[in-house]
Amino acid sequence: MTTTCYPSDSLLKPAIGFSLVLLVWLCVTTFQLPFVVFGITLLAVLILQVADNSLGSWFLILASLHAVWSYLSVSMPGGSSSTANNASFFALEAFQVYLVGITAMLVGYGLSSKPRIFWHAIALDYKRFDRWTLTLAIIGSLLMAYVLTEIGFVQMLLTGTFSRYFGEEQVGVNYSLYQSLLRRALAILVIACPLLFLRWQQTRSKMLLLSAVISLLFMLSTVRRGPIFTALVSLVLSNAVAGKHRRLIAIALISFVAAFFILQAVLITVDTNSDGALASTAYVLRSATSEVNDLAWVLSEWDRHWYMGATWLAAIWPLPATVSSFKNTYVLTLVTKDMVGLSREFESGGLRISMFGEAYLNFGYAAVVGLGLLFGLLVRKVNGLVDWAKSQGPLILFPIMFLYLAGLYQFYLSGTGTLMDSLSSFLLLAIIYRISMHKGQRFYG
Secondary structure, three states, X not given: OOOOOOOOHHHHHHHXXXXXXXXHHHHHHHHOOOHHHHHHHHHHHHHHHHOOOOHHHHHHHHHHHHHHHHHHHHHOOOOOOOOOOOHHHHHHHXXXXXXXXXXXXXXXXXXXXXXXXXXXXXXXXXXXXXXXHHHHHHHHHHHHHHHHHHOOHHHHHHHOOOOOOOOHHHHOOOHHHHHHHHHHHHXXXXXXXXXXXXXHHHHOOHHHHHHHHHHHHHHHOOOOHHHHHHHHHHHHHHHHHHOOOHHHHHHHHHHHHHHHHHHHHHHOOOOOOOOOHHHHHHHHXXXXXXXXXXXXXXXXXXXXXXXOOHHHHHHHOOOOOOOOHHHHHHOHHHHHHHHHOOOOOOOOOOOOOXXXXXXXXXXXXXXXXXXXXXHHXXXXXXXXXXXXXXXXXXXXXXXXXXXXXXXHHHHHHHHHHHHHHHHHHHHHHHHHHHHHEOOOOOOOO
């Protein structure tokens, strides 16, 4: 009797995926189809290979969609580019950097395994926790109030001259000091505000609610989209994953993402160079997917001199840029401004070239692949932390969600440009939770 052997399921899916990608690649090369067709197919196949309905796989799906749409928003008819010449060439080169990095990230995620974490349940001293959280909220709010008063925030609003990246022209020679203080205050408020709301959910304390609302207003006054998004979405995800109404919140988040891409598709038809409120609004909203455009602009002006890790080292350099010539030269936000010829006083936090764009400037495709593999492995490992923390409730899950979004989302989009702010916030979180734990308690062992 002859036994017929079939490939196992673990080999069948990769074999089908590899065959499909190879077929599309042959079609692209033979019929001279756009390279993006191959890129989209490759990402789609890899996503199907690793999808496991975890927070990590949803992050990878969104990263892939974002990269593809960011490229299409530049290359499609109606798209706009900051690149002065050969826009399509540099946009394609930027997309290739993203494609290599995200492919490596998906492979790293697929090859790694989710850890099983058996830590003890965390018991907090809530009085101590509330006391320290309120103290931080007061410090952050007072610091923010000082900065807003010194820069003439109310007058700027009344005259329509307020900018989230105010410069010397608006506030004088002390603008660097005020920007630094504002960032420190924001790093405090992005953790204090969500924690106060989470504690209010548990206690219904009017004092906690009032403090949370005041912190939220000061946080929103900065109009810094990345940190505000990280804080509020971490709060929502903490309730979605560990709290009640999970399905309702999940539907709301998916609907928000779908509406975002639909809106971006509509805005691609708007000429942002024209005058009017619609053009201004379209310009601001389309900047949410400007990563390929920003990287293309940088690549078009780059002299192909490798930075050899200097931007990474500058991000963790302990001295501020005002006293350290090394940090002042190589910190990523200033590197991108200098490269494209923007004034350092220009009202911007630099160009968003993503962690893969920064890796490419430092060591080329080798760094892009290595960072992608490591990042995919990290995403998979953090999934294990989420599984452990979601049984502890939203308050314990919040630091993990914040790590996910500040450490993954912001670093993915901005590279090391926001690294120190994210590390400062997470360090404060770790300190609050550690000093609020009951004495003698350990996470594990």
